[in-house]
Every structure is written in structure tokens, then in C-alpha cells.
Amino acid sequence: MKVLHVFGGGVRSGVESYVLAIATGLKGQGIEHVLAPLRDGPFISEAEGLGLRVRKVNKKFKGDPLTIYRLRKIIKDEQASIVHTNAENGNLYGRLAAAMAKTPRVVSTIHTFYDETLRDRYRSEWVRNLIYRQDLLTSRTCDALITVNAAIKERLVMHGVAKEKIVVIPNGIGPSRYEHYEKEVTQVSALRARLGIAGDEMVVGTVARLSPVKNVAALVLAGKSVTDRLPKARFVIVGDGPQRQRLEKLASSLGVTSRLIFAGWQEDINQFLSIMDVFVITSLIEGSSFAILDAMALGKPVIATNVGGNPELVVDGETGRLVPFNDIDALTSSIVETLTNKDRAARMGRAGRERVQTHFRLDQMLEKTETLYRMVMKSWQ
Secondary structure (H helix, E strand, O other), X not given: OEEEXXXXXXXXXXXXXHHHHHHHHOOOOOOEEEEEEEEOOHHHHHHHHOOOEEOOOOOOOOOOOHHHHHHHHHHHHHOOOEEEEEHHHHHHHHHHHHHHOOOOOEXXXXXXXXXXXXXXXXXXXXXXXXHHHHHHHHHHHOOEEEXXXXXXXXXXXXXXXXXXXXXXXXXXXXXXXXXHHHHHHHHHHHHHHHHOOOOOOEXXXXXXXXXXXXXHHHHHHHHHHHHHHOOOEEEEEEOOOOOHHHHHHHHHHHOOHHHEEEEEOOOOHHHHHOOOOEXXXXXXXXXXXXXXXXXXXXXXXXXXXXXOOHHHHOOEOOOEEEEOOOOHHHHHHHHHHHHHOHHHHHHHHHHHHHHHHHXXXXXXXXXXXXXXXHHHHHHOO
């Protein structure tokens, strides 16, 4: 069986982590994997370094119509058994190219709510509606749809997608993440010193792509309120993206530049998670966040916006706190409460780690995905 994975590519994000997890985790199971990222970027060398074969699609610009034809050629050349498409662009281009190549089996993974994601990228409501309707229409060509949480499945069914075609497979993380739990503890002091964080200071952190949908501005605004109440609090923002300069200007206007550290993109996020006393996600929408799972695996209490798949990961009051999006007062109060009640924070962290180990393991995700692949193959025999 050969699976061709179609996805955005470019920078490393949750979708790229998902594809790598499947392609490396199911290698040697009688399944050959070929990656077809639409865009070039550092992710390609990372994938090749893991021994994966990559076919570049070379998408030139947003809406590039020739992308479909280039991808169709790759699909025909590879003679893939299954084309597995991912996320908004990967699903649209991949489904159309697979149909043109007459590939009999197509599986698509929906990582978040498209109708809401599109608001972040397109101002025109007409354009957003057109793209979303195209996605719903082309989903009919798929043999199966994977959603990373139950909320996305419910939304798709509400919009007319057959529920029998949808399988919920939550994201999962592997044992290496738990090994970091012991290993990284010994590196906390060195990293704190490198970042200029004093031994008695408390760290609030996030890991996110700095784009509008991640709404990191809410964390910067909360940073002002939190540090006014807790002068020994520091904020560490790990990630990069188009809003970085704007966020740095916001921090400067609030007078909290000295209390916020923009660490940029980091290859080993666990090293940074290890220094955080509380992990925060302020997204406007979210699918099944690998960053939340990583933080929970490291025993960190998590404060997350009550959107998308976050409530399926974070149990409010047990493994962390859920707050309304853009409610800066609620976000501030939850951060202050967590930082000042260390015993409760530690209990939440332990409960979160146990929850990940029980419900969000990589082996569970891989087993369910492989089972789906074989079911799809069998249905065409």
C-alpha cells in the first residue's frame, strides 16, 4: 500500500507534525509513504532527514491553478493506493487532483473548523462562502473523512456531510514526549538563565504561530494585567509568524517589553515548555492542539480558550482552566490564580499528564489511522 500525503508544507505547524507522525509511525507496516507538500520550506529537509521521500508540488501563489495539474502528475507517477489530504489547501487541491488522476481512494483529515478559519484569511464573505462550499462539495469524493475532534464532526454533519463517512481520530503524542518530562527538568535552570529569568520569577508561556487566529495579542494584553498584580511574572512566547512585529509593538505600547520574551521559532519546544509554570493558548479557533498535548505531557497546567477541540483536551478545573476567547479579565484571573496556588497547579499538571497518557497516545492515533486505511483499501477490492 502506498499513501501520498498532500498538505500545505512550508513552515512547521500542527498539520506538518501530524503528517510526520503518521508517515514515520506507520513506516514498516507494509505501508509506503510519500509526502507532497504544496509549498517549499524548511519542513522538507526535516522530512527527508527522517528518511521520508518528498515530491515537491511547488505552488507558486494563492489560488495557483497549475498546482492541481502538477499534483495530478505526481499522483499518477506514484500510482498511490490512497491520497491522504490535509487541511484547507491540501484538501481542496488534493481532492481535485486525485479526481483528475482517477485515484480510487481518497482520505481527508479536517484539522479545524474551515468556515471559521477562512475568516482569518479572507475579508470577503462571498469568497469565504465559495471556498467553504467547494470544500463541502469535494468532500463527497472522499472515501473517508478524519476529524481530530468530535466538535468538527458535528459541524460537518450539520452542513450535510454523511456522518457514516466521518471517523474521529484525536491527535496523539508518543513516549518521547514523556521521556522529556524527566530529562528537561535538569535543563530548566540553564535555559532560564539564558533568557534572563531570575530563579524566583514565575513563567507564563505559549507556543503558537503568530497569526491572527492564534490571538496571541490577548496574551500580551493579559501580560500587562498579570504583571501589574504579580511583578515577578514573566511571559515567554515561542513561535513566529506575520503578527510578530505587531505584537512586539503592542507590548512596547503597554510598557511590558521587559516582562515579555519573544523567543521566535524553536525546534525543541519541550525545552521551553519545561520552564513554564503555566501554559496558555488564546486561539479564536482550535482543532486538536499538539502544543496543549505536549504541555500536558510535561505536567503543566493549561489555560485555554473554550473553543473548538480545546474542551476535549482540557478538563476545566481538573487539568487546567477554560476561559472565553478575548475575555482578558477571565484570562488574567485564571493565570494569577494558577500562579499563586502552586499546590492546585501541581495537581492540575499531574492530572493533565495522566489524561494524555490515557486518551491521547500516538499509538492509539496510528492504530486507528492504519485500520481506516485498510478498511478503505478493502472496500475497493
